[in-house]
Amino acid sequence: REINSDTDAVFVSGCRDPKVEAKNARMNAAFVVLARNSEVDGVVSSMKSLERHFNQWFNYPWIFLNNERFSHEFKKRVSEVSSGPVRFGVVTPPKWNFKEQKSDPVYFKEAVESQGDRCIMYGNTASYHNMCRFYSGFFFNHPLVKKLDYYWRVEPDVDFYCDLTYDPFLEMSKNNKQYGFTIAIKELVNTVPNLFRYTKAFIREYDIQLPDAWSFVAERHNVFHGQNSKHYASVTNRKEFWKKLEERVPMYEALKLSHKNLDLIDQHSLDKLVDHSNKRGLLAAAKNQFDGSRYNLCHFWSNFEIARTDLFTSEQYRQYFDFLESSQGFFVERWGDAPIHSLAAGMFLNLSNIHYFRDIGYKHSTLGHCPKNSPNQLPYEEGERYKKVYHSLDEEYWAKADAPAINGAGHGCR
Numbered sequence: 075r076e077i078n079s080d081t082d083a084v085f086v087s088g089c090r091d092p093k094v095e096a097k098n099a100r101m102n103a104a105f106v107v108l109a110r111n112s113e114v115d116g117v118v119s120s121m122k123s124l125e126r127h128f129n130q131w132f133n134y135p136w137i138f139l140n141n142e143r144f145s146h147e148f149k150k151r152v153s154e155v156s157s158g159p160v161r162f163g164v165v166t167p168p169k170w171n172f173k174e175q176k177s178d179p180v181y182f183k184e185a186v187e188s189q190g191d192r193c194i195m196y197g198n199t200a201s202y203h204n205m206c207r208f209y210s211g212f213f214f215n216h217p218l219v220k221k222l223d224y225y226w227r228v229e230p231d232v233d234f235y236c237d238l239t240y241d242p243f244l245e246m247s248k249n250n251k252q253y254g255f256t257i258a259i260k261e262l263v264n265t266v267p268n269l270f271r272y273t274k275a276f277i278r279e280y281d282i283q284l285p286d287a288w289s290f291v292a293e294r295h296n297v298f299h300g301q302n303s304k305h306y307a308s309v310t311n312r313k314e315f316w317k318k319l320e321e322r323v324p325m326y327e328a329l330k331l332s333h334k335n336l337d338l339i340d341q342h343s344l345d346k347l348v349d350h351s352n353k354r355g356l357l358a359a360a361k362n363q364f365d366g367s368r369y370n371l372c373h374f375w376s377n378f379e380i381a382r383t384d385l386f387t388s389e390q391y392r393q394y395f396d397f398l399e400s401s402q403g404f405f406v407e408r409w410g411d412a413p414i415h416s417l418a419a420g421m422f423l424n425l426s427n428i429h430y431f432r433d434i435g436y437k438h439s440t441l442g443h444c445p446k447n448s449p450n451q452l453p454y455e456e457g458e459r460y461k462k463v464y465h466s467l468d469e470e471y472w473a474k475a476d477a478p479a480i481n482g483a484g485h486g487c488r
């Protein structure tokens with residue numbers, strides 16, 4: 075089965091009059107931005123873009139979260155560009171730092187630093203691990219976020235290219251959508267070597283009945299994938315990696331999978347993993363991680379998300395997060411929140427609850443989505459044909475992407 079307009083159509087074709095749309099009551103929703111004080115320029119830039127293309131009419135609140143106090147300057151500058159209320163929240167240490175950072179600093183440091191040697195993107199940056207874990211397990215429980223029904227995640231230095239002339243929160247509610255995305259890509263395999271194993275163990279342990287979204291999100295080749303996305307980094311200096319690995323065998327303590335549910339995990343790979351008497355076995359086990367997973371690695375790129383908070387505040391998601399947390403994979407590996415959110419969407423939602431915002435032009439760093447790439451009026455197969463023609467992400471293209479509409483997706487029409 076393919077995604078087609080019956081299962082997931084654009085909410086609105088062409089432009090509406092946003093001033094008329096804005097007469098509808100606001101949903102219980104807000105933008106959520108985790109950022110550092112030093113990122114204020116990037117934050118302001120993202121805000122300006124989203125205010126211009128959407129929020130100038132709808133005036134939704136902006137919620138800012140930080141693991142430190144926001145500076146006076148940060149607060150002042152974001153307040154200046156927001157058309158809605160602004161709120162600031164601090165994330166306290168247990169939700170930010172790993173307990174191992176304090177209780178077992180040598181182990182923690184080794185586990186994280188060695189990931190640099192293994193060329194795992196951002197792997198040797200502890201704060202990045204903190205951030206991914208925070209977005210996986212905690213942001214939705216922050217008091218400012220918890221009381222919302224929907225949130226729209228925004229990051230510093232993102233750009234929006236199309237006017238959004240309707241309220242996406244309202245449309246999600248009307249259409250019973252719980253998770254919305256604009257870009258789906260493949261995860262870097264060496265950041266999540268065991269994530270899927272743990273996820274499968276969780277599914278068995280908790281007897282999760284997988285809905286139809288699962289096969290699309292996790293196991294099959296993802297039909298959402300490829301409208302426009304580009305797999306931008308796969309720097310794996312294998313030779314260097316294996317050399318370092320041999321020098322650092324003690325670090326392979328980190329690979330001891332200690333969870334009580336390990337017997338549920340593929341016994342064959344497990345045998346190799348726990349064979350610490352045998353260096354060869356360890357290396358084979360480590361190598362095995364790179365091809366042992368049947369996760370197709372597809373995930374929704376979570377720096378853009380419009381979703382319901384109760385997808386994550388649910389008991390089942392809490393159990394999933396706790397299960398993952400207990401495996402230590404958030405620092406022993408470098409699990410991103412994107413594959414975790416996506417696997418959760420795959421486990422807990424029906425396909426009809428997931429929405430592809432193909433009408434929202436969006437770009438962050440080297441990846442973007444432009445409705446021109448995937449004309450939203452067309453059925454999926456047609457879009458597939460078009461994407462081959464329009465696949466392009468160079469700067470010149472994006473400069474033009476901010477120009478007036480051609481295909482009526484609300485593209486720059488105002």
Ligand code: GDP
Binds near residue numbers: 107108139228377
């Ligand atoms: P990337 O997009 O994957 O390269 O990751 P980013 O560096 O953009 O981080 C993702 C989000 O988390 C951004 O909104 C950052 O501002 C935020 N972030 C990352 N690390 C930290 C941190 O240590 N403190 C705070 N407050 N925010 C962070």
Ligand code: MN
Binds near residue numbers: 229230377438
């Ligand atoms: Mn970013």
